[in-house]
Amino acid sequence: MASPSSPGRSNRPSLGKNSLGRSNSYLDDHLEYRSHQSSPTTSIDGVLDRQPTRSPRNTISSASLASRRSVSAIAPSPIVSQESGTVYTMSHTNCIAELGDPARIVATIFYNSKSPRHPHVHPDQSPPAKPTDPMPMPEIAEGSAPTTSISEYPLEPPAPEPEPLDHIYGAYVSQLCLTHFLSTLDSLLIHNKPEERRLTSSHRCLSPDPAKPRVVEVTFSPPPNPEYLPFDLITKHESIYKFEREWNCEVILQPSTVFRRHKRLCVFDMDSTLIQQEVIDEIAAFIGVKKAVAAITERAMNGELDFSASLKARVALLKGVPADVFEHLKPKIVITPGARELCKCLKRLGFTLAVLSGGFQPLADWLAHELGLDHAFANHLVVDHASNTLTGELNPDYPIVDAQHKRNLLISLASTKDIPLAQTMAVGDGANDIPMLKTAGLGVAWNAKSKVQMEAPARLNIGKSMLDLVYLLGLTEHEIQELLNAS
Template structure:
């Protein structure tokens, strides 16, 4: 007979002995039925586990963990009609001394699922000659899939992609695996802080095949073993992302996570899909030379201010109305307009902090309804009506340090704590502002930026996906977008 102290393996199915499953154990806001129920959950529900006093024969690791089902039931009200309901649910009320909670937002890479069908069982019958897909680094799940360009030791081209087997969405097994991964990291916590408690919500598109899921959990991992800002960079989390073709963004579960008030964006390759200086260079046939400098600057290989002056010098003689000619060619990043609309209706102040040029930054601010636009100013010759190839010395260069100072000054001027700010960018000159903001997101960014930024998102269907980091559901987003 197995020892009662032996830990049980995670299971998705209901356990006939304990009346719970691994997901049940980690569903913090699970409702407790105190009266008759005709739902399938009520039929299957088993009696609660014994209280803590009856569990003294368990091992230290099990006894030291707070059991959700051992929490006393909520106060109840019984009406004459026989209806029974609770005033409040004790599972939703933190106990005195409870640890801080963290929120993990999981995005499935629905733009590049590794199986053409929602589930293999729904796919056409396989043939003996069909081959199983070769395990590989999922597109968007790592800073780069090129072994030569990988900034550190390249990851192994495995494990096998599990979304191919269990469904092209965040499946129950995917969620269970994530919780098990977190649970395995708690071994480095003190004995009385190893009981993982969590809840989860499906944010989009529906609770049956969710693409975006939010998981709230406590306790945090031992900061002496794994500091908060390195959790999503841990090899176990990175391995999970590769296996399930998804990405995870982690935030403290505070009021400031849900109620941000200021969002600042980079412009080139973030709010728009082009690098403007490269497009201007195309007018004078030096796009190749300028683009090469731009790429090195955005990867942090060159000093931004020096590289900007070098690129601008190549633009001498370009017609001064080049920005008007460029406007019809500018492609706004999908979802950027909708994201800005949502944020404005939530009361945000919005700004673009660009290493590009002021005329296009002003135009883009008008297109997206931004409150502020900061960029570099070029000098033009009024006689020839062409660019001189110089920057206006009356204005500071919008480099990494200036972007950071602009974020700080905007927040201070509006009396907004930095914890209530968001920064979004893709280049090395965005790193300081991403590190300074309450939430800094590297949006489909360069390799170095993804490695250093607090959060990265490559698998979003559009830029609108950033709004899910505020804890909004798709229904709420649709309501914000409704005219």
């Protein structure tokens, strides 16, 4: 039975089961995402009803489905000009909110196409598979606990992994995957007021292939009751985490505001973010003490040691290193795939870009030149000019670029350029990046340490390259290519 209509909304259509006469699939009614199948498709309701063992646990209730509505599902009405005979249509393809509607949230869903989580092809799709084939050992997902080693797990072995549904229904963001996501969102509205339990959604493909998309953007409202589930905890809810594990994807949530689409400042960590190495470890390798230094670095990046104290301890081991060591290191530095393209896109969108590094200024300056960054902040080492070697000390005239200083630099840059913090982005991977990630309008933990993933507002581990971060601004693959190809 359909829910009673709210005052002033009597003419709005609902997406109940009987309202889907135009197509055979619930998701086909969303004009921004159409299935490209040549053969008749099975109703999504039938899939959920007839396959309880395959369907998500949090299925959509009949009352909820009957009350579900989507502006993007409203068929445009053709209008014919009486004078010229021109036919045109009017439709709200971006699910424009009406006056008085609740806040909207944008979910960007990334499918993990670079390394499937489940290494075994499903038996139904792989005749050579045998019952005697070994199954993978249970594992702890990166970011879900302080350690990924089962032998070091502090409490008990992890629960069995959920069934990898992407191997059954499609190795991409499939229609059933999206339906499960909407179902999961619907289940989180249980503590909302009765008039705020009508889930509205629209979605569009951001990646090139609309039939098998890798990145999909879903706009929905209302958000869960913040007294029950605050916005910054939605992606940490067990239902969302289970959805991500089952469908081999990651979800990043942002408020649907103008500041999401039009950011103006982005700051990056350097080591293990814009570049794939930890610079201080590479210097240590140059003088043969990498093992000792790398152990301290790992503990510092995991938040187990005070960053400033650990930095001083590591720098002390560099005493006597030739001052030109950075020139020897530059050819060995590997810039993270997609970092050049990402910076190029952001610059053409008018961004101010900066690197805030707990590393060292010579390489930060070099990287800023390589990527076209506007600012570079890092630590300064003292050089003994008589011997042209490092003294093993930090220059006291410059502040240590630790966690708090990174946050202060972000705030200072934004203030100097009159940019609201809501229009800023921050990207990093270490514990010393957490404050700036939490302060920025969008803070993304990029292939980060477990502690960082658990505390950062957003995390992305499965992107093909750093260029995938541009999707979080709502740009499509076609628009990204336009930016890259512009002369």
